[in-house]
Amino acid sequence: MITEAGLNHTFGIPGALIFEQDAGGLLFARMATAAGTASLSLQGGHLLSWQSSACAEPVLWMSKQARFAVGKSIRGGVPVCWPWFGPHATDPSLPAHGFARIAQWSVTDSDVNAQGEVSITLALQHDLAHETVWPHSANLSLTVTLGESLRMQLETRNSGMTPFVLGEALHTYFNISDIEAVAVHGLEGGEYWDTVGGVEKKRQAGPIQFSAETDRVYINSDAATVIEDPGYARRIHIAKRGSLATVVWNPWTDKANRMGDLGQPDGWRQMLCVESANAWDNKITLAPGAVHTLDVAYRVETI
Numbered sequence: 001m002i003t004e005a006g007l008n009h010t011f012g013i014p015g016a017l018i019f020e021q022d023a024g025g026l027l028f029a030r031m032a033t034a035a036g037t038a039s040l041s042l043q044g045g046h047l048l049s050w051q052s053s054a055c056a057e058p059v060l061w062m063s064k065q066a067r068f069a070v071g072k073s074i075r076g077g078v079p080v081c082w083p084w085f086g087p088h089a090t091d092p093s094l095p096a097h098g099f100a101r102i103a104q105w106s107v108t109d110s111d112v113n114a115q116g117e118v119s120i121t122l123a124l125q126h127d128l129a130h131e132t133v134w135p136h137s138a139n140l141s142l143t144v145t146l147g148e149s150l151r152m153q154l155e156t157r158n159s160g161m162t163p164f165v166l167g168e169a170l171h172t173y174f175n176i177s178d179i180e181a182v183a184v185h186g187l188e189g190g191e192y193w194d195t196v197g198g199v200e201k202k203r204q205a206g207p208i209q210f211s212a213e214t215d216r217v218y219i220n221s222d223a224a225t226v227i228e229d230p231g232y233a234r235r236i237h238i239a240k241r242g243s244l245a246t247v248v249w250n251p252w253t254d255k256a257n258r259m260g261d262l263g264q265p266d267g268w269r270q271m272l273c274v275e276s277a278n279a280w281d282n283k284i285t286l287a288p289g290a291v292h293t294l295d296v297a298y299r300v301e302t303i
């Protein structure tokens, strides 16, 4: 049984990392450095918030209607999509984006380095319940490091005897001033699957701007991207390794109303997902004993 007291005794770092439990029994990690604060839930290995000292507005978006309940995915922050992205390939009854984001993770490490950056490592307990849904043996860990930037390293190890195909994403919800004010740079000229109203392969011309529902999977690129947000006078830089797909998503009005948990009446206007992924054409085949790490660093620049 994982308890708040046990976590603080083993992994707590006074002034830098503490653990708390809410009335519903969910466990949270709270991280703090001079450069900012962040919080995670052990359910889902889910980074919930990041407040950089460099700017007033939180960097990550969280729906005002997000539900924090055991087994329920959380609408905002950084859901971990694993071991598949999107709907399950054959069984529509299985949860979209895999089971990692609704499973209980454990804490396996914590640290403060010489630069004063605080890190925590969580691991997914891959138990029998998962093996019936996904009959492979894998170890999954997530290391979050908070300093001037925020780094996330999602590591998958094939601990079984057969290869498996992996789909994954850090499904990051960014907090923005207004969806019609921002642009995403870095994917100019790239190929993408447009999945709104059917599926069509297209090529990006210029920066990505938003005037309707947008749900695109940019493929075959490890390009860094930048969210330019004049309304919040900042740029959010996204630099990734071990990821060849980038998903760009905003639901706009109709889908947001159908989803019902994006914050009424127009919470969706203040969110934009730019997700570092291995999905679609860029799924990973992992051999027995092999390790793959999806590594992304976020940095905020004021303008």
Ligand code: TA6
Pocket (backbone or CB within 6 Å): 073, 086, 096, 097, 171, 215, 247, 249, 273, 275
């Ligand atoms: O990553 C974009 C997307 O696949 C959208 O199509 C939308 O479904 C979004 O993820 C949210 O998915 P969720 O399962 O979290 O509701």
